[in-house]
Amino acid sequence: MREAITVRDLSYKYPDGTKALEDVNMEVHEGERIAIVGPNGAGKTTLMLHLNGTFRCMEGEVELFGKTVSKLKRAEIVKEIGMVFQDPDDQLFMPTLFDDIAFGPINQGLKGDEVRERVDKAIMSLGLSGYEDRAPHRLSFGEKKKASLAAVMAMEPRILVLDEPTANLDPYSRTELIGILNELNDREGITMVIATHDVNAIPELADRIYALNRRIIETGTPREIFFDGELLKQNKLDVPDVFKLFDVMRCFGFNCDKLPLSLDEAVSGLTRVIETAGGHIHLHIHEHTHDEVKKWREKYEHH
Ligand SMILES: Nc1ncnc2c1ncn2[C@@H]1O[C@H](COP(=O)(O)OP(=O)(O)O)[C@@H](O)[C@H]1O
Ligand SMILES: [Mg+2]
Incomplete structure (x- = not known):
């Protein structure tokens, strides 16, 4: 199987000296669904921001389908990987939902009909028909979450990275989102990396877990990780x-x-x-x- 993501000896220190990542190594196969679990402050978000090239690797490197991220142009990165932020308000900023979803494709150099096609497809697959002219900041949290996913999907990335996607969703929206993500994985073979505290969602959402606590503590199937009592205790991890x-x-x-x-x-x-x-x-x-x-x-x- 091809490697979609390879992280090699990645370490990262914030300018104030906080060590957020230390010697992180990780491999994600194409089409795999990965959950990154770890307590608050474990470095999940920091790691994700390295995967999509927002943070330049200071030490170590990240490869997407064999290509070093730091050598890719922004336009090349967004074709490979898209990130859904934890807070949709960080992602949506245009006056209408249509504009927000069209923003990525337009930046990829697409024109008129091509842009409209991408937007329509994203709107359809997220069940957002009829919302095109709505102002994103007026949407409910669940709708905003789907809108940010639509904005990312419109760029047709091969890898989807999601930071705490089920946090703050009501039970209906949570179940709906889990269904949508699994469908994207099933139907389009999208590789997924999901940072989450929602251990109840992990068996439904992930083939494999990386337990992160600044370093990678362990990787294994949900069953392997949830059975490792010592590992759970030492890293403040929960089970379903x-x-x-x-x-x-x-x-x-x-x-x-x-x-x-x-x-x-x-x-x-x-x-x-x-x-x-x-x-x-x-x-x-x-x-x-x-x-x-x-x-x-x-x-x-x-x-
Ligand atoms: N902008 C920043 N400046 C300094 N330290 C930060 C910054 N962002 C995050 N950190 C620190 O880096 C560590 C990892 O944070 P983060 O990646 O957000 O963890 P997680 O997403 O797992 O909760 C934490 O100790 C956090 O306080
Ligand atoms: Mg985080």
């Missing part, structure tokens, strides 16, 4: 709620060979357990249950 619930059920005698990471996995896991156990599950309180629950708490509570 459904995973925790099934884990605590073990203290009550629930016999489960594979803890679920998502509701779908929970449903199929429960079905399997109940079918093999003769039609019901059996939970009980025994002598050590409360000690086990206490230990369980210590595993997940980071203080």
